[in-house]
Amino acid sequence: MAAGVATWMPFARAAAVGWLPLAQKTMPKPPVDKKSRSDEILFVNVSGLRFQTWKNTLDRYPDTLLGSSEKEFFYNEETQEYFFDRDPEMFRHILNFFRTGKLHYPRHECIQAFEEELAFYGIIPEIIGDCCMEEYRDRKKENQERLAEDTEAENAGDAPLPPDATLRERLWRAFENPHTSTMALVFYYVTGFFIAVSVIANVVETVPCRPIKGSIKDLPCGEKFSVAFSCLDTACVLIFSFEYLMRLYAAPSRCDFARSVMSVIDVVAILPFYIGLVMPENEEVSGAFVTLRVFRVFRIFKFSRHSQGLRILGCTLQACASELGFLLFSLTMAVIIFATVMFYAEKGTKGTTFSSIPASFWYTIVTMTTLGYGDMVPDSIAGKIFGSICSLSGVLVIALPVPVIVSNFARIYHQNQRADKMRAQQKVRQARIRMAKKGATNAFLQHKEDGGLQDGDGDSTPFCVKNRSAFEHQHHHLLHCLEKTTNHEFTDEVTYSEVCVTDSVGFRTSRSTSLSSQQGATTTCCSRRAKRRAFRLANSTVSVSRGSVQELDTLHVTKTPAGTQYPQSRSSLNARTEDLKLNCDDYTAAIISIPTPPANTPDESLPNSPAIPGILRNSRSSTFNTQDTVKISSL
Amino acid sequence: MWEILQDCWKSIPGEAGCENAKSVQSCHQGKDKIDDELEMTMVCHRPEGLEQLEAQTNFTKRELQILYRGFKNECPSGVVNEETFKHIYAQFFPHGDASTYAHYLFNAFDTTNNGSIKFEEFVMGLSTLLRGTMREKLEWTFHLYDINNDGYINREEMTEIVRAIYDMMGKYTYPALKGDVPKQHVDAFFQKMDKNKAGVVTLEEFIVACQEDEMMMRSMQLFENVM
Numbered sequence: 001m002a003a004g005v006a007t008w009m010p011f012a013r014a015a016a017v018g019w020l021p022l023a024q025k026t027m028p029k030p031p032v033d034k035k036s037r038s039d040e041i042l043f044v045n046v047s048g049l050r051f052q053t054w055k056n057t058l059d060r061y062p063d064t065l066l067g068s069s070e071k072e073f074f075y076n077e078e079t080q081e082y083f084f085d086r087d088p089e090m091f092r093h094i095l096n097f098f099r100t101g102k103l104h105y106p107r108h109e110c111i112q113a114f115e116e117e118l119a120f121y122g123i124i125p126e127i128i129g130d131c132c133m134e135e136y137r138d139r140k141k142e143n144q145e146r147l148a149e150d151t152e153a154e155n156a157g158d159a160p161l162p163p164d165a166t167l168r169e170r171l172w173r174a175f176e177n178p179h180t181s182t183m184a185l186v187f188y189y190v191t192g193f194f195i196a197v198s199v200i201a202n203v204v205e206t207v208p209c210r211p212i213k214g215s216i217k218d219l220p221c222g223e224k225f226s227v228a229f230s231c232l233d234t235a236c237v238l239i240f241s242f243e244y245l246m247r248l249y250a251a252p253s254r255c256d257f258a259r260s261v262m263s264v265i266d267v268v269a270i271l272p273f274y275i276g277l278v279m280p281e282n283e284e285v286s287g288a289f290v291t292l293r294v295f296r297v298f299r300i301f302k303f304s305r306h307s308q309g310l311r312i313l314g315c316t317l318q319a320c321a322s323e324l325g326f327l328l329f330s331l332t333m334a335v336i337i338f339a340t341v342m343f344y345a346e347k348g349t350k351g352t353t354f355s356s357i358p359a360s361f362w363y364t365i366v367t368m369t370t371l372g373y374g375d376m377v378p379d380s381i382a383g384k385i386f387g388s389i390c391s392l393s394g395v396l397v398i399a400l401p402v403p404v405i406v407s408n409f410a411r412i413y414h415q416n417q418r419a420d421k422m423r424a425q426q427k428v429r430q431a432r433i434r435m436a437k438k439g440a441t442n443a444f445l446q447h448k449e450d451g452g453l454q455d456g457d458g459d460s461t462p463f464c465v466k467n468r469s470a471f472e473h474q475h476h477h478l479l480h481c482l483e484k485t486t487n488h489e490f491t492d493e494v495t496y497s498e499v500c501v502t503d504s505v506g507f508r509t510s511r512s513t514s515l516s517s518q519q520g521a522t523t524t525c526c527s528r529r530a531k532r533r534a535f536r537l538a539n540s541t542v543s544v545s546r547g548s549v550q551e552l553d554t555l556h557v558t559k560t561p562a563g564t565q566y567p568q569s570r571s572s573l574n575a576r577t578e579d580l581k582l583n584c585d586d587y588t589a590a591i592i593s594i595p596t597p598p599a600n601t602p603d604e605s606l607p608n609s610p611a612i613p614g615i616l617r618n619s620r621s622s623t624f625n626t627q628d629t630v631k632i633s634s635l
Numbered sequence: 636m637w638e639i640l641q642d643c644w645k646s647i648p649g650e651a652g653c654e655n656a657k658s659v660q661s662c663h664q665g666k667d668k669i670d671d672e673l674e675m676t677m678v679c680h681r682p683e684g685l686e687q688l689e690a691q692t693n694f695t696k697r698e699l700q701i702l703y704r705g706f707k708n709e710c711p712s713g714v715v716n717e718e719t720f721k722h723i724y725a726q727f728f729p730h731g732d733a734s735t736y737a738h739y740l741f742n743a744f745d746t747t748n749n750g751s752i753k754f755e756e757f758v759m760g761l762s763t764l765l766r767g768t769m770r771e772k773l774e775w776t777f778h779l780y781d782i783n784n785d786g787y788i789n790r791e792e793m794t795e796i797v798r799a800i801y802d803m804m805g806k807y808t809y810p811a812l813k814g815d816v817p818k819q820h821v822d823a824f825f826q827k828m829d830k831n832k833a834g835v836v837t838l839e840e841f842i843v844a845c846q847e848d849e850m851m852m853r854s855m856q857l858f859e860n861v862m
Contacts, residue, residue: 007705
């Protein structure tokens, strides 16, 4: 929890006195505060620079190195101070964080050095204050990209393939990185040549050639040398098809490859030829067939495999889509407005070219882009006035978004790969903060299920309560008091929804019912409930409540031999609803095969009830030691 | 200044008829807000001397020093307002909604009823709760429950308080909150406290009933060494 909250803890606990008249049960005992309340000044020596601070200041953040008992490792007995062999300049910022609760990022420091210091002192960088967060994120991004680019340049496919690479892998590599082998390079240039040939052929086809003997009309070369051109076209298409099929075969993920832009371009480039093959040679569809040939020009886009610049341009246009969209939208608006105005202004003129509003669109566009072909000219005075307004506003409307697009291009050119990395980091950051928040709210639930809230004497729980600060003790006690006041317990979402399902079966019997009736009534629903738990165990997800369920179930197995202990156990472990589950599930323990760690099953017969808490604790502590509960506290 | 002009410009009567009233209001409010902000930043309350506070409360000098250092660190201006208070309390009870209860608690601490808690009020409240006599604690609790300060706790006030407490528990509880649990709680409370069945609980009834309650007395004692 944040610093300030720790300061208010005594107040919140004192205010809990206000719940007492309402409480229907006795309050739990507060945790014993062994430490004296007096504050002392600590000396912290960081590579010779001596800092002094109150102990309370450091205790505000018990999950950091300085706030926990971890600093005792650095205590120097002779000089009575804590000595850290770290950067003293950086330590100033760390200590300021403890003092003010806000972590600032020093702009002149290297980002990696700063992060290492934070990691050493156990502070997560996500709590950098808003004032410095922007700077920190930018620098970190920059740094990471630079590093990533360096490593990418090193490894970018220049590393030799492992000798046992399959043909597929080798082929894919040859396609993606042509400079790795001579064959790939040859293939690269050959395809490039044929793309060029195909495009040039398409262009030259339409150039008028000298007419064949005996006719006057000029023929386009395509018709004169139709055989040659069609042979060329067929050859190119065959080569492109072959190339596409080879890429498809070699691609590690065929679905992804088929969906990529380049592959779509490839397909579109060769499709017209094949469609032309299957289409019958009649007059009606030949018109459509001619249109299809237009698509052959898409072969020019195949050059983008060969040119990095083209790819970047494509990315830029994609990234600038919003600006382009805005330009288009505003232009459309202006065009419609002015076309309407011009049409109605010129309506009266005889023999006007402004025959309809769509016809006026052409005039408006030509005028606004300052082309001014002159094929449509207004005659009336009103038309001329509005025409001049149109051309003036055209300059503005078009000139405004264009510099934005240009500057975007410059920016995106430098950042064209960074968009993805930025998104990835954002997700990670959000995930970590979410995890930290969940950690704090679940801390109390975890504490409960660890058996930290028993009303037994406080000294006999040394194992379970390791590394818990006084603040956490007090906070948990406070929450426990609230539970006692309202006679309800905190749970988490999972258990809550589960209980709601089993509620109708009448599982939750009041504590006053006798054990026998409990046995009879609840065997079926308990078994269902326990089976559900066993099922969840099999899935073994990592979450706090499920972790505790696991512990409970391992305990159930150990309790089977103790058949006669029920009455005592119920009375001693008062006000713990885990009891109900415990008693019930013994019957089903035989049915479920839970993988119990051998350390947990005590071999001797269970002693009588007061020690059952002890067994519970022991088995829990051993499972505890295997678990790693690292609580990140930041709220 | 520019914002005020802008707001007033917007409030000039025009086509938008009904928007006028709102914008005029916000124009005035804007002005008040700026004044308020100036006030808040200039207010810097200093508490009375250490000796005086030591005399008035049951804390030692060292304890007062520690308390004040923490308080001053959190609220450099020297006062806590209700928003901050609610925010702090919400951090203690992240499961549910602690704002209603924090509101009542704030009113209980704010003995001068000026909307902010100074350090003296804070420390005196703490002193009563932690180091006071049983009667003082019970009086404080009565004062907390008596929302309108008329000397009686009626059913509505009690229901408010109990609902606020249950709100702090949040949605996910075991057993689940079914039916009108707060109301049942209030009924149980009144049955215990309201001896003459008058429908309200007076201070004396409250104190007598609490002192008869063994469980509560034991719990009270547990809270003695909270600080």
